[in-house]
Amino acid sequence: LMSRRGIDDELFEELEELLVRADVSIHTTTRLVEELREAARREKLRDAEGVRAYLRQELVNLLMEGHRPLTQPPTPPAVYLFVGVNGVGKTTSIAKLAHLLKRRRQKVLLAAADTFRAAAIDQLEVWGQRVGVDVIRQKEGSDPAAVVFDALQAARARRADVVLVDTAGRLHTKTNLMEELRKVHRVIERELGRPPDETLLVLDATTGQNAVSQARTFKDAVNVTGLVLAKLDGTAKGGNILTIQNELKIPILLVGTGEQLDAIEEFNPKQFVDALFA
């Protein structure tokens, strides 16, 4: 019955509500719905189901742009720097990625460069033990850049394939903290002779429009190369990544789907869009 429904204003209003409630910005949503009306006329789409299918394909196409695997450098170690605001899932995502890469027989090293938050180093060390990888750390309160320097030296000495760098959560609006992050980024670039192979911004899927502001500011500060969308196992849809992909050209590379080590996947645009419409 549903598929024989006609194309009317109510349909486009429903689709607008679906997108906005998935945290797609009203700006992006309005543009998408306008293009959809245009397409319905141009393609002579015959019913609601046709319109829905067209929109879903448009979204998949949008998200396929820049879809790629994690960057592998010509010479090891690959260095992946994890950044983001407080509590989004950076530390846990690092543990999960370490587990995934270890199972692919890579030698992984973790750098505990969150030297600020209570028990942050302890948290990463527990994960390191569970995964079975070494954690390079210093005292709490030490300079994060110094920890990263240490980790890169250790990576060379131990012939590690990958270094995952954990940093403290920080609001993008705090200029001194963003400057600290720039310094960490510079140290990596200087020691490696190239920027980090990935600078991954971790976003919480429950975050609303502020995610776009976070992406913009972190990109300006440390050239974010990809997104990790964590907590997609909740009821939030993470639609703000459409705007981030579309306007900032930052691809989403990984998704977090739970608190266990195996709860990480490479981003799958079709699966993501299916979940938006579920």
Place this chain on the structure above:
Amino acid sequence: SLTDRLQGIFKGLRNRGKLTEPDVNDALRQVRLALLEADVNFRVVKELIAAIKQRAIGQEVLQSLTPEQHVIKIVHEEMTKLLGEGEAKLQIAAKPPTVIMLVGLQGSGKTTQAGKLALYLRKQGKRPLLAALDVHRPAAIKQLQVVGAGLDIPVFTLGEQDPAQIARAAVSHAESHTLDVVILDTAGRLHVDDQMMAEAKRIAAAVTVHETLLVVDAMTGQDAVNMAEAFTEALPVDGFILTKLDSDTRGGAAISIRAVTGRPIKFVGVGEKMDALEVFHPDRMANRILG
């Protein structure tokens, strides 16, 4: 800002003389955009716009020399009404200890706010005890212990035991040490995780909880309504602590959670330090959401 946008609309119109209902509808479209950009829930925005429109097509606006001021004033008033009174009253038990339980999604700021609340209450002359009920997250207990040590406030733990057990033991520890407030820090949990919601219910049933506070990240988007509703149905949530308001997030989730549950926002977190806890001010929040 919204004021600028409305000024822009009305400036174009005033030159034509009298303000009409279609003009007000243009203005309301801008208000709707501003609220959605601020993460206010889609359906709450619908209701808010309807309430604003009722007043905005009245004479006070249509005959005003500065209609944008009037519309802003109405929007601000309707939002402040929805946000409720700034009432940070915490339920204090007739017979101590008062038990406060913090719940919420992963990473919302519960452990940090537990420390802040403990400090706030000690400054009011209370003798608080922090209780480590997160037996899931790696080093969660250590995190609370470091927080407590930094404040010189005791932290009760039984290590990785059943959290309901820990709650009971923490309360009796408080009784025997004349500590008069117990703050239960619990694990982050999804409202759709049946096992974890069952755990929260077991904790709430194990001791008399005088105050259940849902800790919500101020940057939460449209999902705020789903999770606030679910938590409030499962547990006797008395109010909210809205965290990370030191960011530039507009914080529309504040309106959504209050509108859909009727519970008040009692405190706001404005930083990572232990003194970064403030009483909630609805009018300041309305200003912030309007942007």
